[in-house]
Amino acid sequence: MIDVHCHLQQKDYDNDRDEVINDLKKNLKAVITSCAHPKNFDLTMKLIEKYKGFVFGAFSIHPIYVKEFPSEEREKYFNLLRENRDKIVAIGETGLDYYWIKEDEWKEEQRKLFVEMINLSKELNKPLVIHARESYEDCIYILEKEGAEKVDLHMFGGRKLLDRVIKNGWYISMNAILLRSKNHKKIIRDTPLDRIMLETDSPWLNPNGGRNTPLTIKVVAEKIAEIKKIEFEEVWATCGKNAVKFFNLPINL
Ligand SMILES: [Zn+2]
Numbered sequence: 435m436i437d438v439h440c441h442l443q444q445k446d447y448d449n450d451r452d453e454v455i456n457d458l459k460k461n462l463k464a465v466i467t468s469c470a471h472p473k474n475f476d477l478t479m480k481l482i483e484k485y486k487g488f489v490f491g492a493f494s495i496h497p498i499y500v501k502e503f504p505s506e507e508r509e510k511y512f513n514l515l516r517e518n519r520d521k522i523v524a525i526g527e528t529g530l531d532y533y534w535i536k537e538d539e540w541k542e543e544q545r546k547l548f549v550e551m552i553n554l555s556k557e558l559n560k561p562l563v564i565h566a567r568e569s570y571e572d573c574i575y576i577l578e579k580e581g582a583e584k585v586d587l588h589m590f591g592g593r594k595l596l597d598r599v600i601k602n603g604w605y606i607s608m609n610a611i612l613l614r615s616k617n618h619k620k621i622i623r624d625t626p627l628d629r630i631m632l633e634t635d636s637p638w639l640n641p642n643g644g645r646n647t648p649l650t651i652k653v654v655a656e657k658i659a660e661i662k663k664i665e666f667e668e669v670w671a672t673c674g675k676n677a678v679k680f681f682n683l684p685i686n687l
Contacts, residue, residue: 435463435670435687436677437648438607439527439563439588439633442467442481442489443474446637446645455485458648463674464488464685465648468527468563470496472503472511482521490683492524492563494551497531497544508547512554523681525555526563527588530576533567545576552580561680563588563607570595578602586680589635593621600629605680607631610641610650612657622661630658631680632673 442465447454458465469478469491481489493515495503503511515522528551530544555562561584566573570592577585578598585604589611590596599606606625609632612618622630632651640646641653655673659666674687 435651435674436632436683437462437465437634437636437651438586438631438677438681439468439492439609440465440636440648441470441638442636443469443477444637451481454647455481455489459485459488461649462651463687464490464677464683466490466492466523466677466681468492468494470494470527471499472514475511475514479518479521487685490523490681491521492526493522494526494528494563495547496527497529497547497565498534500535500540500544500547503547508550512550515554516558519558519560522558522560523683524561524563524586525551525558526561526586527565528552528562529565529573530569531565531567532569532572545572548573548576549580552577552582555582555584560584561586561682564590566590566592574598577604584680586631588633589618590621591615591617593617593624596621596624600625605629605631605676607633608654608658609633609635610639610646610654612654612661613641619661622658627658627662627664627669627672628676630669630673631677632658 482491564587590606634650636646655669659669
């Protein structure tokens with residue numbers, strides 16, 4: 435009922451965004467759109483205001499854009515987020531991406547940016563949404579070292595580290611990668627339901643190809659029910675409750 439991670443400000447929705455969101459409103463309770471680049475700040479804020487109580491926003495500079503944002507540019511953007519703290523439900527997606535960024539000096543800069551984001555989330559008292567690619571070990575090490583408490587690991591695939599994630603009280607949000615990845619299936623099998631949230635990463639990761647929409651959380655919930663051998667309704671309701679609690683959303687389920 436709540437897609438905790440999609441990207442409705444992406445250009446894929448430019449031609450029919452209102453239609454898509456109105457359709458979502460008939461089927462879901464809320465969506466959290468992840469604004470990963472400062473150039474999308476204005477559009478994301480407009481969506482949050484226009485669809486108040488349905489579209490919520492997480493904001494960050496995604497680690498793959500680290501090269502575009504030197505320190506002083508980052509600080510300017512952080513100030514904008516500080517000014518808009520009441521309209522933001524989370525800081526993210528932030529983290530480390532060693533798949534797209536391979537040079538050591540830029541990996542180091544990503545780690546710096548990541549720590550800045552963690553500090554901002556503490557300052558604003560907002561949860562963190564984490565993107566990690568080929569960097570699970572470093573991500574978890576930094577989150578632990580910085581004492582991050584409210585953490586959602588988006589599309590988490592670091593199975594060897596799952597025990598630490600659970601022990602730390604963190605959450606995992608899962609999307610349709612679950613339909614094809616054995617690794618992610620095992621992670622869902624071994625994660626308690628009260629730590630799982632539903633997401634789609636739309637417009638990406640449509641299990642049928644083409645553009646994805648947040649409606650796909652239903653397919654994800656069905657798969658979780660199958661893996662955990664429990665009823666769909668239990669997954670649907672519990673993951674929704676988890677999302678309201680984790681992101682402190684002002685909605686009634
Ligand atoms: Zn994403």
